[in-house]
Amino acid sequence: xxxxxxxxxxxxxIYLIYRFVSYLIDPRRKLDAAIKANTYYFYxxxxxxxxxxxxxxxxxLFEGEKYVGTEKSSTVMSIFAWTHESKKLTEFSKDDFLFLxxxxxxxxxxxxxxxxxxxxxxxxxxx
Numbered sequence: 001x002x003x004x005x006x007x008x009x010x011x012x013x014i015y016l017i018y019r020f021v022s023y024l025i026d027p028r029r030k031l032d033a034a035i036k037a038n039t040y041y042f043y044x045x046x047x048x049x050x051x052x053x054x055x056x057x058x059x060x061l062f063e064g065e066k067y068v069g070t071e072k073s074s075t076v077m078s079i080f081a082w083t084h085e086s087k088k089l090t091e092f093s094k095d096d097f098l099f100l101x102x103x104x105x106x107x108x109x110x111x112x113x114x115x116x117x118x119x120x121x122x123x124x125x126x127x
Contacts, residue, residue, distance in 0.1 A: 031056050042103060049074045053107075055081075057100060060088045064104060066111070076108045082116035089118065097123055 023029065027043050034041030034056035044053035055062040060083055067078040081104070083089065101113050115123055 031061075035059060035061055040103075042107070044107065046107070049076050053104075055100060055103070058091070058096065060085050060092075062100065066108070076111045079104060079108060079111045079113045080116055081113065082119065086118050089122065092122065094123060 031041050031043045031054055036059075038059040039056070040058075041056040042053065043055070045051045049066055049068050052066065053064045055064065062081055062083045064079050064081040066076045067080075069075050069077040081100070097115065097119060104111070104113055114120070
């Protein structure tokens with residue numbers, strides 16, 4: 001009986017260590033931390049070209065929707081990016097959005113990057 005309890009305690013310790021390590025390396029946690037710290041972080045699942053990516057920059061969360069060229073292709077040809085926090089964009093300049101475009105283009109060089117409103121208007125007017 002004591003042997004079984006020792007095995008269960010050991011299994012519990014191994015499970016807790018696994019959960020702690022997976023929590024520390026979780027990219028979603030790093031994204032949330034970057035938003036709070038007003039730093040830059042690019043979160044993307046590069047193995048799945050149909051899954052949206054997220055960018056934390058200066059305390060704002062941007063989301064990018066990727067579109068592939070054809071059904072069988074995995075090359076991203078078009079990207080639409082936006083944020084749900086449009087009130088925080090008053091502190092952004094055109095240079096900030098150009099920086100974000102450059103960072104997206106590093107990962108998807110063939111993609112045409114488009115911004116949804118109100119970012120599109122800020123890019124045209126020079127914000």
